[in-house]
Amino acid sequence: MSDLALLVEDLWVEYPARRGVVKAVRGVTFEVHRGETLALIGESGSGKTTLGLALVRLLPKAARIKRGRIMYYRNGTSQDILALNAxxxxxxxWQECAMVFQGAQNALNPVLRIEAQFLDTARAHGLSDANAVRERAVELLKMVQLDPQRVLHSFPHELSGGMRQRVLIALGLLLQPQVIILDEPTTALDILTQRSIIEVLRRLRAQLDFSLIFISHDLSLAAELADRVATVYAGAIVEIGSVYDIFERPRHPYTLALTRSVPTVTGDMHPLASIPGSPPDLIAPPLGCAFHPRCPLATDQCKREEPPLERVGKEQMAACWHWREVNP
Amino acid sequence: MAVQTAPIAVSLPEEVRPNLWQRLTRNYVFRRVIKALATIFVVVTVTFFLIRLMPSNPVEIFIQEQISLYGMSYQEARDQASALFAIDLDAPLGQQYLEYLGNLLQGDLGQSYRSKGTQVVDIIRQFLPWTLFSVGTSLLISFVLGIGLGMLMAYRRETPIDYALSTFASLVSSVPNYLIAIILLVVLGPQLKIINIASMRGSISPGVQPGFTLHFFLDVLYHAAMPIFVYVLTTIGGWMLAMKSSTIATLEEDYVTVARARGLKDGRIMTSYVGRNASLPLFTQLAISIGFVFGGSVLIEGIFVYQGIGQQLIKAINQRDYPVMQGIFLIITVSVIVANLVADLLYSRLDPRIRLGQGETK
Structure with missing residues (x-):
């Protein structure tokens, strides 16, 4: 257990809304090891982003963390994130856990040069040696394949979307955090830019030592970068396991459906299948298993009882009454 | 079927270096200055004819004054007037206008009809600084305070502080400034006797020598206090409400959330991230409001008997002193246009997304 970086236990997050309470995260438990990459995948509206925001406690004011524990470990000490004061x-x-947001287009202050934003981030965490910070920034910008001199002296609007995303990734690495959360790092970018961001992330993973949690609806991205994958459905993790298990031997019908809904480049040709129905209503999730209205294997038991996340393989867990029937 | 393919002549645009004229016309500042000059010309023309459309004329007003003040007969008053006024009001308007324009181009604003031998330029030189001082100071106070209070309201949204300040802001910005001035004058003066309105009249106390002395400075502030207070009170509400809504919008921006995720200190986020971005649209409004405050100064200076350009304008209007009116309107126009120009140029310094004078053709 000594290589644990982050441990989330039974986390519940709710938002009050006009129609009722939105249960955005429902009893999520997972762990992230040092140097590991965990992908959280799921459809839009499944609560992935809320989960990410909860990890750095940046939820909107209205949101409430109802239950749960988030423990952070570094150098043999542990911190209870939910108990930290302001x-x-x-x-x-950012110093321990940096979160790079979805939609990098507007994530940088439009009136400050990139250099100023690197410097003020460092200063906020007690690094006052501007030259050292500048050197580190140059190094990181080179790693994300940008021209450091040009970028540092630019304003955000002078950079393209892909460049801004890379600047943010470099900024995220500035303080050498142990955990980096990337929320939809390639969404809203064109396919070539997506490609280069993935390459950059791969290279960074090889060169630097940090744990990466990335949130995405893009399965190919998960397949390429992740060590482990967790499938999120209706605010809960329905399956978690190594990237190999998840793609080759999924045990949850939802994970299976997700993998079927994207074309593969190498593997066998299977007909593409979209998942029937629409994502569940998080205000009034279906009784029993949240996936049952869309599930081909659903039985009466699924409509009544919510299946627990149970061990289905050596390092694989799934929440399904019928996991034995998926990929038998 | 044979298709005829004729070579299409493609003429590549030659790389032409823009000549001086093209560079000038593309230059933002140059274009702005030309526009400003055109505006001034239009305003000068319109005021020239408009004030001559006002009922009565300087001679008639003078005659009426003589009759009611000294009990002269109409004929006596008329003779007196023709001795005093060496002007021909019956000359064709077009001729008068061209004469006026010609003098204006030479920097000659003419002489006052009523105070013989007094140059309009001298009147402006004497009274304009007081108005510039009181209006400028109050605009600065009101802008800075308004931005601060507006941000406070946005940060403390839906709290008693926000409710109280919002009510205050809507109230003061909806009451006309002359009304507030009269109410303050009556309540603080004769009613509560908190201020001595008689000694606050004018722009300095008699006998005080202008100079860089504390005494002079305090005396100037003492006399300007009431006008400044009223200007601030009537303009601050607008700034507060504008800043509040702008701040609320800025707080929702991604870069503010990201700044929090970056662990920046709240003070830094408030000033460089929220405040700086939220105040940008207010700088455009600042330029526009300069014109309004100048207009408002006419009534306020009259009420507090403050010796500024506004009071001179009222006097000139009552006497139909055409050259003085023209001169003051001209100077107000120029001030507003210059303020607008400065604000625009300043804005491009404040917001890096706006690039000016870079030869961009749009």
Missing amino acids: EELRRFR
């Missing part, structure tokens, strides 16, 4: 939380953010 100043401890401020220090924790």
Whole structure:
């Protein structure tokens, strides 16, 4: 257990809405090891982003963490994230755990040059040696394949979307955090730019030592980058396992359906199948298993009882009453 | 079927270096200055004819004054007037206009009809600084305070502080400034006797020598206090409400959330991330409001008997002193246009997304 970086236990997050309470995260438990890449995949509206925001406690004011525990480990010490006070939380953010958001287009202050934004991030965490910070910034910008001198002296609007995303990734690495959360890092970018971002991430994974949690609806991205994959459905993890198990031997009908809904480049030709129905209503999720209205294997038991996440393989867990019938 | 393919002549555009004229016309500042000059010309023309459309004329007003003040007969007053006024009001308007324009081009604003031998330029030189001082100071105070309070309201949204300040802001910005001025004058003066309105009249106390002395400075502030207070009170509400809504919108921006995720200190986020971006649209409004405050100064200076350009304008209007009116309107126009120009150029410095004078053709 000594290589644990992050441990999330039974996390529940809710938002009050006009129609009722949105249960965006429902009893999520997972762990992230040092140097590991975990992908959280699922459809839009499944609560992935809320989960990511909860990890750095950046949820909107209205949201409430109803239950759960988030433990962070580094150098033999542990911190209970939900118990941090404002100043401890401020220090924790970015220095220990950096979150790079979806939609990098507007993530940088439009009136400050990139250099100023690197410097103020460092200064906020007690690094006052501007030259050292600048050197580190140059190094990181080179790693993400940007021209450091040009970028540092630019304003955000002078950079393209892909460049801004890379700047943010470099900025995320500035303080050498142990955990980086990437929320939809390639969404809203064209296919070639997506490709180069993936390459950049791969190279960074090889060169630097950090754990990566990335949130995406893009399965091919998960297949390429992740060590482990967790499938999120209706605010809960329905299956988690190594990237190999998840893609080759999924045990949850939803994971199976997801893998069937994207074309493969190498593997066998199977007919593409979209998942019937629409994502569940998080205000009033279906009784029993949340996936049962869309599931081909659903039985009466699925409509009544919610299946627990149970061990289905050596390092694989799934929440399905009929997991034995999926990929038998 | 044979298709005829004729070679299509493609003429590549030659790389032409823009000549001086093209560079000038593309230059933002140059274009703005030309526009400003055109505006001034139009305003000068319109005021020239408009004030001559006002009922009565300077001679008639003078005659009426003589009759009611000294009990002269109409004929006596008329003789007096023709001795005093060496002007021909019956000359064709077009001729008068061209004469006026010609003088204006030479920097000659003419002489006052009523105060013989007094140059309009001298009147402006004497009274304009007081108005510029009181209006400028109050605009600065109101802008800075308004931005601060507006941000406070946005940060403390839906709290008693926000409700109280919002009510205050809507209230003061909906009451006309002359009404507030009269109410303050009556309540603080004769009613509560908190201020001595008689000694606050004018722009300096008699006998005080202008110079870089504390005494002079305090005396100037003492006399300008009421006008400044009223200007601030009537303009601050607008700034507060504008800043509040702008701040609320900015707080929703991704870069503010990301700044929090970056662990920046709240103070830094508030100033460089929220405040700086939220105040940008207000700088455009600042330029526009300069014109309004100048207009408002006419009534306020009259009420507080503050010796500024606004009071001179009222006097000139009552006497139909055409050259003085023209001169003051001209100077107000120029001030507003210059302020607009400065604000625009300043804006491009504040917001890097706006690039000016870079030879961009749009």
